[in-house]
Amino acid sequence: MVPTGTYGAWPSPIDAALAAAHSGRPDYVGVVGDEVWWTEPRPAEGGRRALVRRLPNGTGEPLLPAPWDVRSRVIEYGGQPWAGAVRPGEAGPLLVFSHFPDQRLYLHEPGGDGEPRPLTPLSATSGGLRWADPVIHADRGEVWCVLEEFTGAGPGDVRRVAAAVPLDGSAAGDRGAIRELTDDSHRFVTGPRLSPDGRRAVWLAWDHPRMPWDGTLVLTGEVTAEGPFTGIRQVAGGPEESVCQADWAPDGSLLYLSDAGDWWEPYRLRPGADEAVPLCPGRAEEFGGPLWRIGLSWFQPLADGTVAVVHGRGATSLGILDPETGELVDAPGPWTEWAPGLAADGTRVVGVAASPRSAYEVVELDTRTGRTRVIGSPHRDAVDPAYYPEPHIRTFTGPDNREIHAHIYPPHNPDRVAPDDELPPYVVWAHGGPTGNAPLVLDLGIAYFTSRGIGVAQVNYGGSTGYGRAYRNRLREQWGVVDVEDCAAVAEALAAEGTADPARLAVRGGSAGGWTAAASLATTGVYACGTIFFPVLDLDGWGSGETHDFESRYLESLIGPFEEVPGRYRERSPIEHVDGITAPFLLLQGLDDVICPPTQSERFLARTAGRGVPHAYLAFPGEGHGFRRAETVIRALEAEMALYVQVFGIDRDDVPPLELRT
Template structure:
């Protein structure tokens, strides 16, 4: 079919904002339960997450009814919310953050238990003035308790806004499966406490030792963490000590290899690689068993996130330098073999089966959305747990490409390029497409080459999109992450401009019609780019930080309340640097129109960050903010499909008005 010439950015497209907004979020937290595979499935229509299972018959069914949404608010971004065995299911209900169980009696679960059985409360309702959540559950050595990380926060007094750190505690607690603690909080037992933050609790195979990760303010877990090990005596962890980490070494996961050895991902050499920790000697020793200049680990943004699993055939782990692979490392021979070759992105939720023969992962690729996989290690066979859907408008979906742009200092900035794609239209000869620079949040995170209907909303209309892994992103080693240390508001702006210039130089983008967009730290980067550079014609800002001088301690949640020390510096000693990079402090320099989108329930980037920015710009240039939309019931990261549809339509309107599409 001959394509019709039409201006870039104005191509008719069947992909609507409503269709893009209705795409479910990525599956989360896969688990192998005997012949079944379980995972958490987000539902954009209800803004909730349900627990789902695929049986041995290949049929997919809900584990719980719709009245039992699964999830928790651990460290603000959530943690592993459930434990599933053939005998018991324990889960955190997002409705009230309590733990519930099905089963846990004398026999295995029956089909009648799920989803028809009424879950039994395991933990008490919150006392007045306290908010509690539970994450990362494991079974205790006796099988009569579940051990979890409990996070408890005392609420502010009425009308007050105080630092959350002194009001928040985290402990590893034992919860009776009998349900005794539901009415009697005294039935809960503290197993261990050590740090301000905890993650990844694991029992040794013989049940005599407990390991966990911990870190304290002001560091973030990708700076320094401690791998702790303690001996279990009468159900309590004793003689706890650090066996790896500390001194600017970050351990992001540890799993027991046997009763006396742990595998751990740590970065003393600048890369998250696999170590073996020997506890048999008088003094623990750690040896890197798979040294590579690639990243096998992850930044801990969610409690209990995992990048590897120990199996009977070796260690299955993610490995990346941008693009990812899933590999199996054999400790006997040292050989490495690839798994799931047709996939190249793997979420931080690698889970092994109890018998060590199977793993479950969430995977995606340039032509596939995220989906749970079950991998039989004996046959090296990866089975989709959900059949590939019939994508209605597949020919309109852009296939992403990995590229790099060179910046000062010889650094190569990775980015993912989505070319304009439409089977019916092409741009006129001599015209270049408008470009959207997409800046991921975090900022200690990364972008992925997954099939994206959200980006296709734009590329099918003739826009090019480039998603940038600016300095500070994960997947490229500690040195690349540390490019952002004390340079927030500078490095990500320079890297984003460099990518835009590289695409313009390659004849793939119109430098005069380039926009920037992002949420959270990406929203900050968008504002910083509009304030500190003149490259971008407009921007879209989702739930941003606008002023670092008021984004710490009581102004945000506990997890990130000291993050600013890494990103910018000490708020008092480095006040000049704070003022220099703050978009709010330079609102008068913003001359490009922008859109501001904010959830009213956001406690991470509070609505006043967006409001003050809009007010400051409007005081100087009325009408420059083309829309300041606030959404009740939305927090940090929008969940409702109707919210996202409104936002995406507003974006299309902004770009059309600025670029003349």
């Protein structure tokens, strides 16, 4: 007989150290000759990103030892940080990568005796020179990429262009040796992609105050031998049309993903044609997503004319699309989430995918046979999978009868059952962005709580991606309203139906989710406590120079133009409503965060002081926006659990106590 235990007090083999060891995921996959390369997180090595490869014989090895950290800081969220190329003859491949500490581009010959050599100079100006989305053009002796160049001390003193960096190292000490391919007439650009005939390039651009999911431009230009692109013209996109990726097909057609029809869908512009045509009209699902990082790819053209695509509504699949017929055939496998980072070569398609029973792993599809297999970062059950939660995909009804999508993870542990007369505590998780979503994947951070008897509700509130532009636009000028209402509606519905204990509901979130958590505590009265990670709390400060350039005008769509609705900025800010917060809360902050800086949290705490609200503040030196180091993830998880132990009246002594001050 399975023993009875109260919710929250169940013993679990999934401890914080195990969850921390499995935080992060493989990313930025690419095919280099017969090898597949990608980056992997190293929480135990200071949170660096390692670059690894899978050799043709099936074995894997690192391409770069510690302390090399393959990560870009362009737009702070980064982007594609490396490029590889095969050299003819006996020579091994070339690698170009961005090293996180100094943000220089380096050239390396894997397998050789030499150390990586810098290709770009250091800069003494503010954030210096940063690089992302590189593509090696060995025949031209260059690597094309995005250059982000700071021109002053402020976060907005910055320009971005497409640039060509010499592979011979001549620009390592000479900024003038870097050839700019575009001017800086647009605030943001992606890396240019060269047409099959080598004559044209295509890239995306957008400008403040729009975010890339609001409106982008697809630009093409003629390639010159020594100067910038010429004959630049707009071929797609616009102020109310978001294009998240553009690339060339082998026949010279231009392929791109546009939400002109409410969903991000593939379009094709044939050579010489005046108008593009949709390739999958009427499917009412997403083939793209928000461009939070430079160089994300939801599709890859294949040599036979078909296109590998990531698509779906909520969850996603990998499919092969025939542009001539519109036929779409999905790859087999258990995966419910494919990351936006496909790579292809010949008949191979490689991506990063996960499911509710497996963490993210590198997966290869052979388009000749239709077979899939895991080739890197394979999921291995660190504990008996019987301890994993089973998600329920649900749709709730919110204010104005609107739909709210959520993933519900009930408490689950094979070693315990709860008393018949007890309802479980639940924590509502608000994802970041807010233009993002919560994927349907195995997360040991969620399992850490569910295996102890605490349920988790991940809410894809109005404004989330994956459900079309109309759903995404629900948050326009409604941030702090729709997200808060939707999370509360899910929490209250779970309580009303007898799934959750109405007296033991909590809310948590990071970044924009931290905003939602704080605003929820201040305005709803639904939650008994909350956990707030590296949040936005004060719109006046965040929107007037405290954050980075990429999101510095984001509030114009989320709240409204400041000059038109100045009062709304204070009305929505959690810092202006601390008198409404009566529930205990935990606030966690990285001290190196330039996106949601510590000053936001510190001002919020100063306003809270002396009001008698129990709270704790944990600040982590060396951590930025999102925690990467194992010791930080462990401390944060255990502190969050300690908050619930105290507030929910849970009897357990296996987490360090959390001192709540008033």
